[in-house]
Amino acid sequence: MDEKHLIEETVSTETVFEGRVFDLQVKSVRLPDGSASKRDIIQHPGAVAVVPLFNNERVILVRQFRSALETIMWEIPAGTLEPGEEPLAAAERELREEIGYHPNNLIPLGGIHVAPGYSSEYIHIYLSTELSAVASGGDVDEFIEKHDMPLSEAFTLLRTGQITDAKTIAGLLLTQQYLDNQT
Amino acid sequence: MDEKHLIEETVSTETVFEGRVFDLQVKSVRLPDGSASKRDIIQHPGAVAVVPLFNNERVILVRQFRSALETIMWEIPAGTLEPGEEPLAAAERELREEIGYHPNNLIPLGGIHVAPGYSSEYIHIYLSTELSAVASGGDVDEFIEKHDMPLSEAFTLLRTGQITDAKTIAGLLLTQQYLDNQT
Numbered sequence: 001m002d003e004k005h006l007i008e009e010t011v012s013t014e015t016v017f018e019g020r021v022f023d024l025q026v027k028s029v030r031l032p033d034g035s036a037s038k039r040d041i042i043q044h045p046g047a048v049a050v051v052p053l054f055n056n057e058r059v060i061l062v063r064q065f066r067s068a069l070e071t072i073m074w075e076i077p078a079g080t081l082e083p084g085e086e087p088l089a090a091a092e093r094e095l096r097e098e099i100g101y102h103p104n105n106l107i108p109l110g111g112i113h114v115a116p117g118y119s120s121e122y123i124h125i126y127l128s129t130e131l132s133a134v135a136s137g138g139d140v141d142e143f144i145e146k147h148d149m150p151l152s153e154a155f156t157l158l159r160t161g162q163i164t165d166a167k168t169i170a171g172l173l174l175t176q177q178y179l180d181n182q183t
Numbered sequence: 184m185d186e187k188h189l190i191e192e193t194v195s196t197e198t199v200f201e202g203r204v205f206d207l208q209v210k211s212v213r214l215p216d217g218s219a220s221k222r223d224i225i226q227h228p229g230a231v232a233v234v235p236l237f238n239n240e241r242v243i244l245v246r247q248f249r250s251a252l253e254t255i256m257w258e259i260p261a262g263t264l265e266p267g268e269e270p271l272a273a274a275e276r277e278l279r280e281e282i283g284y285h286p287n288n289l290i291p292l293g294g295i296h297v298a299p300g301y302s303s304e305y306i307h308i309y310l311s312t313e314l315s316a317v318a319s320g321g322d323v324d325e326f327i328e329k330h331d332m333p334l335s336e337a338f339t340l341l342r343t344g345q346i347t348d349a350k351t352i353a354g355l356l357l358t359q360q361y362l363d364n365q366t
Contacts, residue, residue, distance in 0.1 A: 001246075003246065003255055003328070005326070006246060006247065006248045006255055006326050006327075006328060007248050007255070008248050008250060008326075010250070010253075016200055017199055017200055017207060017223075019209075019223035020221065020223055021223060021300070021301060022223065022301065024200060024207055026202075027250055029250055031326065032248075032326045033326075038203065039250040039251070040200075040202035040203055040204060040205065041250060041251045042225065042251070042301075063184075063186065063189060064189065065189045065190050065191050065215075066296075066299040066300065067191060067193070067210055067212055067222040067224060068222070068224045068225070068298075068299060068300065068301055068302055068303045069296060069299055069303060070193075072186055072189055072190070073296070073299050075299070080300075110341075110344055110347070110352075111344075111347060112347060112348070112349035112352055113252060113256070113347045113348050113349060114297045114298045114302075114349050115251075115297045115298060115302065115304065115349070116249040116251060116252055116256050116258070116348050117204070117249065117251065117263075118204060118205065118225075118251055119251055119297075119298065119302070120251045120252060121298065122347070143188070143189050143191075143214065143215045143216075144189075145186070145189060158293075161293055164293070164294060164295060164296045164305070165295070165296050165299050166295040166296060166297050166298070166349040166350075166353060167349075169293075169295055169353050169356075169357075170349060170352050170353060170356070173352075173353070173356040173357070173360070174352075174356070177356070
């Protein structure tokens with residue numbers, strides 16, 4: 001496809017905020033028609049999320065308070081990449097920290113750009129079907145509760161609107177697709 | 184569930200950036216164990232996204248350059264809520280602006296919190312199965328190309344990693360679930 005007519009050019013970039021997890025940049029851009037505009041962009045290091053599946057029928061979800069939404073959310077185990085950290089290593093670390101399991105396999109299910117309009121964040125999503133219990137390392141700034149449930153119950157939570165986290169919805173639906181293709 | 188032990192309290196909130204689409208706040212919070220921490224939060228007005236489905240077998244996706252990712256993305260039609268705008272009205276507006284169709288029905292498929300760790304954004308996701316062609320209103324700051332394709336081709340793009348946008352993945356997979364439950 002010739003798509004040059006869609007591309008905007010970055011003229012300059014100013015970092016206006018350096019945060020704990022992400023930075024905020026204001027980019028001056030030239031639109032395809034030559035006019036000028038601005039884009040407010042979150043520069044994010046990326047993240048991983050894992051669906052921990054036991055015997056192809058049970059899953060562990062976590063409950064965690066999210067300040068941005070002022071509520072407790074249902075989520076699959078997940079976390080931000082540390083500097084220089086590979087996604088597979090991050091997936092192992094997050095599973096250990098959040099639910100106390102080591103994944104003996106990590107099946108890539110793809111991933112999501114969470115908000116292409118303003119965030120660079122990409123979340124690598126994995127399925128683990130072979131897990132071993134390990135000592136759970138405490139993540140010092142996180143207060144998380146894990147819930148073991150049938151996969152069918154997780155889908156009920158999704159269908160009834162109780163699961164709204166994007167990575168969790170994508171992870172569960174992609175897991176369902178993966179399992180359907182196995183049979 | 185008694186989940187008081189998960190809740191953090193907001194002590195103070197400072198708006199450090201007011202942007203075109205979202206604001207950035209730094210919140211001082213008290214963690215469940217009483218210790219102090221900070222949260223960098225994007226305050227976002229929310230958004231809508233629509234899967235436009237024709238004859239239960241063709242879909243229109245759009246190609247759009249995304250400055251945050253410096254690339255052109257495959258997405259379903261979508262956009263940010265304007266001040267005071269209802270999600271259904273926004274869905275109608277975005278479909279008209281981006282692909283030149285009016286939805287005669289809008290079936291709610293749920294929605295996604297795109298990044299609960301740092302963004303308040305919630306995207307309402309709809310399916311429209313009854314659409315009428317209308318004059319497409321130009322969205323002044325958007326350069327978008329629409330692509331009509333079989334739904335199966337959209338799923339091929341998803342499976343091969345060419346679709347990575349969270350709302351598009353959720354929208355397509357929830358549409359598949361909806362169609363499966365119809366038959």
